[in-house]
Amino acid sequence: MKWKYSFLITLVLAFLLVIVACSGDGGADTSSADEESEEGSEENADGDTASDEEQVLVYARGGDSTSLDFASVSDGESSRVTKNIFESLLDYEKDSFEVVPGLAHDWEVSDDGLKYTFQLEEGVTFHDDTDFNAEAVKINFERWADPEHEYAFKDEGYAYPLYGTMFGGYKGDEGHIIEEINVVNDYEIEFVLKQPQGSFLQNMAMHYFAITSPTALEEYGPDIGENPVGTGPFQFVSWSKDDQIVLEKFEDYRKEDLPKLDQVIYEVIPENSARLIALRSGDVDLIDGVNPDDAAGIESEDGLELYVRGENNIGFLGMNVEKEPLDDKLVRQAINHAVDNQSIVDALYAGYATPAVNLTPPNYMGYNDEIEGYDYDTDRAKELLAEAGHGDGFEMDLWVMPVARPYMPDPETVAEIVQSNLSEVGITTNIVREEWAPYLEKTSQGEQELYLLGWSGSNGDPDYFFGSLLHGDSIGGENRSFYQNEEVDELIDQAATTIDQDKRAELYKEVQVLLHEDAPGVNLVHSTPLAAAKSEVKGFIPHPSTSDPLEEVYIEN
CATH class of the missing domain: 3.10.105.10 (Dipeptide-binding Protein; Domain 3)
Structure with a gap:
């Protein structure tokens, strides 16, 4: 895998630089360097100042994503990745569909069920340093609702079928339930509905309706599907089609001390049995799509953990x-x-x-x-x-x-x-x-x-x-x-x-x-789908949607 090779090359180059520095003719005072090295070794042994080993999780799955513009697709292999790049106004509990706060920390519903007012988190930035605010929310919902919106990219073949399904159609359609979206202020936004919708809050928590940076929409245009920019715990690095997608930790993530991983690599291994072989050999850390016949063996095998999702x-x-x-x-x-x-x-x-x-x-x-x-x-x-x-x-x-x-x-x-x-x-x-x-x-x-x-x-x-x-x-x-x-x-x-x-x-x-x-x-x-991981993988909770949040996952070394 490319990241392994680059890591080894980095180590080799670092070692050569140390040799060159120590063998130079400049008459450097090596005694102090040796003393500092000894002190550093002692400190590392105590675990006080040693830098943590880089936390890299390799997550093997059966197929590649079709697009990273989450609202334009419905396949699970796309949302599995975008779940960790983007955030919606609301979210679900880690192991259920109970609605909890997301980018909105609070909300109010009118007695007639026609008005939803969301209080947004302040101080949140997208991965491109754009500020998250109510206007960004409005832009995203309008681009899904209006095929003629400048960021709908209809002429390039984009469509948002799940928006139409979950909200009764699109702008101008008789059944479209969202009548208007009002920006009250930078951190308060109001949705006015034409008629009540029993699943509105459940829908607002769906990862298909997460918020993309308006700056990125303008910069990348119809290439946004390959250049995702959200507010989530991980930011996009690269995508090698039918091979792997690489994400890295977003250092300015809004939740303190999260994410715990430095990098997530989604690797494509089409066959279930081949993914299990890769897990057992240590080439990957976590796999989805375990053959049920392999479950008993995984449960009894030292070094592996079996995970069972809810029936959904x-x-x-x-x-x-x-x-x-x-x-x-x-x-x-x-x-x-x-x-x-x-x-x-x-x-x-x-x-x-x-x-x-x-x-x-x-x-x-x-x-x-x-x-x-x-x-x-x-x-x-x-x-x-x-x-x-x-x-x-x-x-x-x-x-x-x-x-x-x-x-x-x-x-x-x-x-x-x-x-x-x-x-x-x-x-x-x-x-x-x-x-x-x-x-x-x-x-x-x-x-x-x-x-x-x-x-x-x-x-x-x-x-x-x-x-x-x-x-x-x-x-x-x-x-x-x-x-x-x-x-x-x-x-x-x-x-x-x-x-x-x-x-x-x-x-x-x-x-x-x-x-x-x-x-x-x-x-x-x-x-009840199965997943499996090395025992060193901690904090993983398989979500019944199959789109797993990874911000609390870490590898115990």
């Missing part, structure tokens, strides 16, 4: 309902009966997953536990296919992810199981493989028929699942099934604009009944 995702077999014959509900229901998700869980997750019935995990608000999942029933699948006019079967493509994801650590094997299951009912599938970035782009554009993907919650709210993945307004973004049901959309919208959480829960239960009937995909699995 869905792995699914998606269907593009605009493609024949997937436009027929009977065919989609048949595929649900044909796929044995229990076998997938048993074969690949070693007890760290449960078969999925609904889109959201069971611990989410409004989970409908009265819905019974589709039985694995090949006879019923064949009956439904015959009723739909496909008794002789048909052939179609099945797209498979090229990288392991928290909800699906071995997508290739999942694809093989699904392929075998479908062949039993007369459906022949051809496996299609793409690199990760093209995979996301092409499935968003609708090139696929069947496809494997999933979703990890980013704010702990069910709207993030339903609104992102299956609302009609998200077609062309995260709704890669191109599914639209006006009744479903209306219920999702109603739940999103309701402050009464009990009422929201009932609405989401109704949504799940309709989705179960329409079957726009096969809900395969909810996993």
Whole structure:
């Protein structure tokens, strides 16, 4: 690794300089130097004045980020990095989605739920020394909301799909809930909503809505995706595509004595097994995406620690309902009966997953536990296919992810199981493989028929699942099934604009009944993703979102 080589070269050069200095002809008084050296050695031995060894954490992951302009992308490998470069007005607890202060230390909500006033931290600077203030907040939200904003970079292909999903669209759209943003003073900002939103504070804590330096937006323009500048604990150094991203400690970080690490290196190692080998050999310090079958060995192995994330995702077999014959509900229901998700869980997750019935995990608000999942029933699948006019079967493509994801650590094997299951009912599938970035782009554009993907919650709210993945307004973004049901959309919208959480829960239960009937995909699995680290790594708390804050992590030498 490049940083190791440069470190060794630095040591060698330092050693040569010492030799040259001690062997010079200038008649230097070496006795005092020797005495100082001895004193320094004694002080180092006592640990009083010795400089700490540089704290470098190498974090290996399965795929590269697609962009470091966090609001323009939704993939976990991007947000895993940007979480530590940027900060939002609000944040989450380190191990849950409980909302806590971020760049705003306090906030007030009007009785009617239409006005949110945030008190901002003072004395905070971005990594480029720009002052953080209310105007910076307004600029960021306006660039996401207004496609014509000078920093929206629409002509260069930028879009902000999650902003549209979480805040009801964009400037000028009827459903856009943010009516105006008012800068009260440098450290107070007010958001006025058109209608209440039950998840507004949860949304404001999402790392997708963190604040970028306005100076950087002006300087880098559409290259901001490769030149991120935030207020977070680490600042961007370099990005070698499909290899590594290097961050370093931000010395002027607003939290005292943090971060503890001097440098973080996110290294790409696509295969889960290869990442574990790298961890065991000492080449990396922390890995995400551990194969469940390796968990027991890691737990019993000296020098390694296993970490288990909370259940916060869905792995699914998606269907593009605009493609024949997937436009027929009977065919989609048949595929649900044909796929044995229990076998997938048993074969690949070693007890760290449960078969999925609904889109959201069971611990989410409004989970409908009265819905019974589709039985694995090949006879019923064949009956439904015959009723739909496909008794002789048909052939179609099945797209498979090229990288392991928290909800699906071995997508290739999942694809093989699904392929075998479908062949039993007369459906022949051809496996299609793409690199990760093209995979996301092409499935968003609708090139696929069947496809494997999933979703990890980013704010702990069910709207993030339903609104992102299956609302009609998200077609062309995260709704890669191109599914639209006006009744479903209306219920999702109603739940999103309701402050009464009990009422929201009932609405989401109704949504799940309709989705179960329409079957726009096969809900395969909810996993509890695994990570592992050297025992020397301390202070690491795996967040259920998979975007882990690293400011309190350190390496015990």
